[in-house]
Amino acid sequence: MDSDWATIAQESEVNPTSSVTLDDLLYIIYTSGSTGKPKGVALPQRAIANLTAWQLNNSGCGLGDKTLQFTTLSFDVSCQEIFATLCSGGTLVMIDEEIRRDPEQLAQLIAEKEVNRIFLPFVALQQLAEAFAAQPDLNLHLRELITAGEQLQTTPALVALFQRLPNCRLINQYGPSETHVTTAYALPTDPTAWDALPPIGKPIANTQIYLVNPFMQPVPIGVPGELLIGGDNVARGYLNRDELTAEKFIDLRFTIDDLQFNRQS
Secondary structure: OHHHHHHHHOOOOOOOOOOOOOOOEEEEEEEOOOOOOOEEEEEEHHHHHHHHHHHHHHOOOOOOOEEEEOOOOOOOHHHHHHHHHHOOOOEEEEOOHHHHOOHHHHHHHHHHOOOOEEEEOHHHHHHHHHHHHOOOOOOOOOOEEEEOOOOOOOOHHHHHHHHHOOOOEEEEEEOOOOOOOOEEEEOOOOHHHOOOOOOOOEEOOOEEEEEEOOOOOEOOOOOOOEEEEEEOOOOOEEOOOHHHHHHHEEEEEOOOOEEEEEEEO
16 A cells, blocks of 8 residues: 555545445344354444444543454454444554464563453453463553453453553443344452452443343343343344244334334343
């Protein structure tokens, strides 16, 4: 690109006209869920636009900050890493597969590149915390560690890491592939006050969460139920799986608005 600046300078400075709308398809990502049979989730532009806008308004990282591009493009978190970073004027720090699979090398790169934010599933986060513990002399610049995709457990290694990083927040996010992120919970700044199994938190912007009984009626607080997720982040459905889409993506009226919900057991 550096050799093309003269050509680039001749182009218009006005943003190009785009015919893309929020209802257009953004991606199809395959997930097996609990069935073991892959199904393609068709997510619209609106879902990632909403998540990105919420992330920009609720993150301690922004212009000039560095986010690790840990997730491969076959997983939905990669979109969160990319758009939440580039739309805030941040920098993505790329890694190869060898470093991704080696926690000690990854820890060294995070320190060397002065990474500020990382999105990680719990298992990878735990491995990274252990790698940091084995290298106490690393100078870290982390301010946000965001975990999703697996049940978060506040292990001794995680507690020790955040005692070492008093200015870093641990954030637990939840959301299936059918909706991407739907809830978030920022753990207390004092790691010794953490629950062993932190909650998934509250809905992000333009998202509705309901727990219902088998008759699709909301249950009282403290009563188990089926989780319904509604709002801007709900997918179109499953690619070429009309029956499954009709089963899992339902229209209900809980408020003054008619909403489409995705069912999660």
